[in-house]
Amino acid sequence: MAFAADASARIRGAPSVLAVTYGAGALNVVNAIAGSYAEKAPVVVVSGAPASGERTGGLLVHHQAKRFDSQLAIFREITCDQACLDDPARAPAEVARVLASARRLSRPVYLEVPRDLFDAPCAAIARLPDAEPDAEAIAACADEVLARLAAARRPVLMVGVEVRRFGLEAEVARLARTLAIPVVTSFLGRGLLASSDAPLAGTYLGAAGDGAVSALVEESDALLLLGVIVSDTNFGVSPTRVDLRHAIHALDGCVRLSHHAYPDIPLGALVTALLARAPRLSDARRVETAHPPHGLADDARAVTPVDIAAGINDLMAEHGRFPVSADVGDSLFTGLDLEPTDYVAPGYYATMGFAVPAALGIQATTGRRPLVLVGDGAFQMTGWELGHCRRYGWDPIVVVLNNSGWRMLSAFRPGARYAELGTWDFAACANALGGRGWRIETRHDLQLALGSAASDRGQFHLLDVRLAPDALSETLRRFAGARAPQATNNAIAA
Amino acid sequence: MAFAADASARIRGAPSVLAVTYGAGALNVVNAIAGSYAEKAPVVVVSGAPASGERTGGLLVHHQAKRFDSQLAIFREITCDQACLDDPARAPAEVARVLASARRLSRPVYLEVPRDLFDAPCAAIARLPDAEPDAEAIAACADEVLARLAAARRPVLMVGVEVRRFGLEAEVARLARTLAIPVVTSFLGRGLLASSDAPLAGTYLGAAGDGAVSALVEESDALLLLGVIVSDTNFGVSPTRVDLRHAIHALDGCVRLSHHAYPDIPLGALVTALLARAPRLSDARRVETAHPPHGLADDARAVTPVDIAAGINDLMAEHGRFPVSADVGDSLFTGLDLEPTDYVAPGYYATMGFAVPAALGIQATTGRRPLVLVGDGAFQMTGWELGHCRRYGWDPIVVVLNNSGWRMLSAFRPGARYAELGTWDFAACANALGGRGWRIETRHDLQLALGSAASDRGQFHLLDVRLAPDALSETLRRFAGARAPQATNNAIAA
Amino acid sequence: MAFAADASARIRGAPSVLAVTYGAGALNVVNAIAGSYAEKAPVVVVSGAPASGERTGGLLVHHQAKRFDSQLAIFREITCDQACLDDPARAPAEVARVLASARRLSRPVYLEVPRDLFDAPCAAIARLPDAEPDAEAIAACADEVLARLAAARRPVLMVGVEVRRFGLEAEVARLARTLAIPVVTSFLGRGLLASSDAPLAGTYLGAAGDGAVSALVEESDALLLLGVIVSDTNFGVSPTRVDLRHAIHALDGCVRLSHHAYPDIPLGALVTALLARAPRLSDARRVETAHPPHGLADDARAVTPVDIAAGINDLMAEHGRFPVSADVGDSLFTGLDLEPTDYVAPGYYATMGFAVPAALGIQATTGRRPLVLVGDGAFQMTGWELGHCRRYGWDPIVVVLNNSGWRMLSAFRPGARYAELGTWDFAACANALGGRGWRIETRHDLQLALGSAASDRGQFHLLDVRLAPDALSETLRRFAGARAPQATNNAIAA
């Protein structure tokens, strides 16, 4: 359920809480919270802990690993602040500090409560005021950024995950319009500005992405990166195509450009200052925004990933936009062909098994019906959480890209036997779990099932889409081509 | 699959290997390996890692949490030795040291291989010789132990998990016969000496266990604990019923008795020395061994946990003994009513979701057909791994104790809403996953299904046994009665 | 002055306090406090520290090394407990805990006070009660020790530094008389039982020590070591001559014998229990106690170290016993030839420069006139502290064993040029520092000066005794002979 808490924090742009037991509970969410850390989702993990007396007595407590404080040590590696609430008098101040860290850094935090103190009374927790940023420094920074943009011939704005985390989407959309420069999202920022009228050109994914978007970004002489995590994967295998030395990069409270850096510039303060000072740039280049596929054919041909995207786009055109959660692998890349919509996916940390529980988190906390893109390998990990839908009335539409294996792995190492999973009958499983399963062999099947699912509320629908093992998305094909097999041996795709 | 590797190490009494990717792979097995640490299963975790160049370059690598070495720091908390194999010249010595630690301490270890060095040639790895124990110290210790036993009127031997881990089962059985004193197993040691002719009285579980066994142990004036982890749960809620100050306790290479301790006494060396010096004790008390239930009635009454035990005992009487894996909760306690057989279960660390993957590990590495006892809550976590059976031809018999909730939790806190899970149709799921599902409502159903499953090889069978929510095993009932609700609030049962 | 605080703690058997400034003050006492740790002197170090505001502000503070808390990290390595008193509400409990640690472990501790909180009011500090030892465990241990002694033919008792630290001298003396077994002191325990009527045979120093004492110890079949630190130096180069496996060793709250150990047995509780249960041993061997040299000749021959001992023994016979402080090197060994008296010296940690400031500490806190044995090398380090005597009216008698070099070093590596120091005129220095200096060339000079010094109170006397470079004590000669040069290359004698 840690993925659900994570997705809840992502979709709402606000901290969520995850309560776990000491030991076997907490240690089971380590991977999910590491992903929250990497992708900046502010999950507040609250764990039980042995009572004070148990810590000093010689007796071992069940659920204990090496030492009583091993768990705290582990969470120190994957959260940005921690506290062990072993003194009710100090607890309010510690909780306030930890929550302020979660908000300021948009990262997970960790609170530990000894089990004998769960009911201990303590004073009210006051919300710590945000640190007052240095107005003079922010003004100096904003001026330099605007001067750089004004002097450029091909300025481009790339928006990343922090824009969502810090709730800046509307402001950034307004900034893009004011500056009149083209906007792209990073891979992890996919879905940003989806409902705005900003001049959105698409999502950047380097060699693996749309060629026009890549050219736009890579040929820019003033690339403004707002809240973008720059990593090996989200820059399309390798960031060397973008010369970061000539970019303007605002991330983690720091703005870097032209060999120097402004420390302590919160992203929100920067955006506000840019808006306040931005002239309308007169010579901006207009961009054609990307054209996602539409018009799924109603025939008996086998389904390919782009058909899935077309079918969903058709569906959203008719029924309105769904929030989408995508898992890693070709699900993630197929998501790139969707019309802009609210979108959560582990685009950088790349953990498998994210999408289904994330969708449940979205529906539980927003009430909106989610659409899930997930591979058969990832579904085998956590897809069974769908069994909880019936009790709560959740009704996600789950599209399983079933190609009987980990195709992300076989794309890089053709013939790898460990990538074969056999073919599971997920439609039957869906029925057994209390939902409605569809086996999809043709484009006709797909169209029928999508339409039925959209019209039928109250139970989840699962579309087990049988893909040929070599039916990769264009993006994955480009991605695999761009990356030397050796380099991806053990690193990509969990 | 970490539970499978763990179970493989347990059932074979030898190290097993678990290979994971860096980040999302490795961090996903933290809980399972913490359990291996707690319960002393020597799993060798081998993880990839970023290449050396990637560590020092500024670029983030996907799958990375806080720092490159966060993962190593985390595994330091849950393994007994670690090495990062970043220098091929030193790698053989480091691997040899780490493997020796795994063998000597019977705990998991961790090896990290930078991805650019996976194919780097290195010298052969020599197995380090075991440290030579101090013969004089061992003799002194054995003499004192035997003197204590000889002077006692009611000596008892309790065998624990280390006896299995260090491969001492046959020797300990011989020791028990030679000393002619009654033997019990600890809770975590359940299954030990199952196939021996030692005078086995049963499994000790304090206030929650069989009254005769408890009396035997608690009234002993010389309780010899060989390799028993003493914790809050495996001593039946509380160890205060046994006065450890008057026991003889061999664990972790140390023997404690009468206020003093012999350090550096390996369990194997002690057992050998005891055997070599043991006189046949003349005044030993004979014990009646426990009588597990048999003779499942073939009627239309609802099934209770003890019926399940009886049914399985009948089955084993006819078809021979199966290795059994059990999950936490009432599955674990129902396992106490089985005839002695090879048995793996997280009896101390108490993590949920162990039993099904553990069974796959057993069948994969021993070829024997396992029988699984698992609750509906735990099955929801990892039961879906059964989908892999078809590809490999595995055919475990899985008994789901389905009472539509976490009854372990509601036993301690009646009415807790979070313990309700709704009723899932696991029989249908089994069919969808390629196995054979049975819904069991009556004792007749149970008998039929068990018999059919036993006769039908090549596919897994799942018995979805519908229990009334209040159909607890006797043991769980006693366990809950013995433990104050407050104390178990957030700690018991994952 | 840290040596003075250390010596004060040693001579009084109670904690002393050392107040230092943050940084340059505190870091200047690291070596002395490391010696206190090694030799178990409970010095309470109280240091200033930057104010809270200064810690978080960006500005560097003078006296600061790497980080604000570097100093705390350093003292963590050389003290047994620490606290930073940054919260007046918690300060009393922290101080109480730290002081209890100093008392219980007889080791130095560290308290840090931010400079803005020096005057902050706080509640009174309650003395923590001592932990109640386990009477049953102590009785079992004492019984086994006494049984071992009773069964032995040549039992011997060796007393060490903890006997002094925990104030057990009188009780141990009574124990020795009750058991009627011969007693020796360890090297670091030199001076213990000096004023008792225990059957004291001398000080053990292995190959380097008195042959009769060494034989007594090394041939014992039940050597009871009470509070003795066993190290490479205090066991006369190498401890292998004593078979510790057959000894009974009480140290650091643990009693080891016959391959096993009793943890948590405080030395005081053990001694009390031994006394309460000890029968008078009937077959004890009587020992001749050692005969220190007396009768310094009044002639014109050059002085040797044994002459110095004889002269001091004559002096003490006439004027009563002085407390003696000795430095490392031949001063330390010459001290072995003195009549038993109160004695402090860094016999194990072996830091140079200890004796003079230690003497000032003794006189400042006990009012007794000390006698100092110090080499020329050590005097050059800290001898100048004698200049403070005039202001306070202190009047130690300081005997400088001046052989124009570090003879300890040249004893091990003959011809080493770095051991040559040239000849300094310490008598002239003494006069310049406000004391009375004597240059001693002959035994006549020595006798005259010692007599004059003893009769003249109110100013310090310094006897600059010119020794031939090869005039070593017998002990140092033996010591050097027993030790391979290579092994002592860089390790012995500071």
Add this chain to the structure above:
Amino acid sequence: MAFAADASARIRGAPSVLAVTYGAGALNVVNAIAGSYAEKAPVVVVSGAPASGERTGGLLVHHQAKRFDSQLAIFREITCDQACLDDPARAPAEVARVLASARRLSRPVYLEVPRDLFDAPCAAIARLPDAEPDAEAIAACADEVLARLAAARRPVLMVGVEVRRFGLEAEVARLARTLAIPVVTSFLGRGLLASSDAPLAGTYLGAAGDGAVSALVEESDALLLLGVIVSDTNFGVSPTRVDLRHAIHALDGCVRLSHHAYPDIPLGALVTALLARAPRLSDARRVETAHPPHGLADDARAVTPVDIAAGINDLMAEHGRFPVSADVGDSLFTGLDLEPTDYVAPGYYATMGFAVPAALGIQATTGRRPLVLVGDGAFQMTGWELGHCRRYGWDPIVVVLNNSGWRMLSAFRPGARYAELGTWDFAACANALGGRGWRIETRHDLQLALGSAASDRGQFHLLDVRLAPDALSETLRRFAGARAPQATNNAIAA
């Protein structure tokens, strides 16, 4: 001797080596090396250590504190890189790395050699090449700095300790002339550019310093700080008089200005780039350089600190410039009144006892005759090292500012009894130590003694200058006035 090694590194601008024994030797230099760290002197500490076998054996080794690696842990807090050379195969690479750190960061480093490996053969140590700085970044930074200076009306250059450490004095002098802007030194940089023809205006010390220099600095609208450590003391009590937000600050490889920072700009590379690009600034303001006092009166009046400065200035005018080492307290401030000359002093870390051993280090490694300014309190700590002069033929001129107490402390807390030291007769001590002592009561005495000392080579001269307790330098008077007593309570002046 650690201060001698430190001063040798300072005066030569190159690493020096300090060899110490394990334990009592190494821990005795902790304070001095902490000062080297704080003030960036690259001392290479080489320590012995126990042999490998001794580390794992149970036996304690003398000189050992808490653990074998406590010493390494301690030096980690006060050095910038460390290595334990326990593997001859790896030793060359480790030494090369550690020495490169010392050079690059100009900080002390630590090497530990197990005593069994001192003679172990190993490969030659290759000097690591310096990292190639980023030319484009340096150019961008230099351009911005020059633009800021060009736009300023009152630019000022302040040079600090890194200019000396990195051997940039000549280049910086040339830069100052090229830019034609006035230059001051920081307090710790005192002595820099002394022998250049740069437009040197004096040394900045804020409220405590020369008013004209303070005005120059504090009214500058473009203050370029090259290698200046900004701390509470060297900025004259408080740095708030200089608005660092408008300064240009190059330190620790980073250049900060106008709210942003250029990381990774080595000071040498920056200076070279500035020189290459600097236009001659046309509108630079000429400054009168400071006028140190001269012309010591030859009369019978009591000596004041400024008389000492005048006397030394007269002396240097006649005999040429001496390198000067000064201790903390009024010695340090009196040094401000000297004509510019090579100068070492602990101006930031403020440890006492530095000056005399530092002078010996200077003479030992440069052959030049040093002049020492030291107070009576500091002399009592380490002045006795002068006794080594005779053997080596060293002949420093030592001026003791003897006011019978720690006047730095009583300046802040009048009447503090702990600041009284009594009056020592240092002239007599000097004679006893083999030098020539002078007691100075009048200005006539001072003139006579300075002249005689200057003409007399081959033995050290010590001038015991008796000052009235209230005869403070102007600087100390201002310093004390500027600083609230409370704030300096326990922090200033060791």
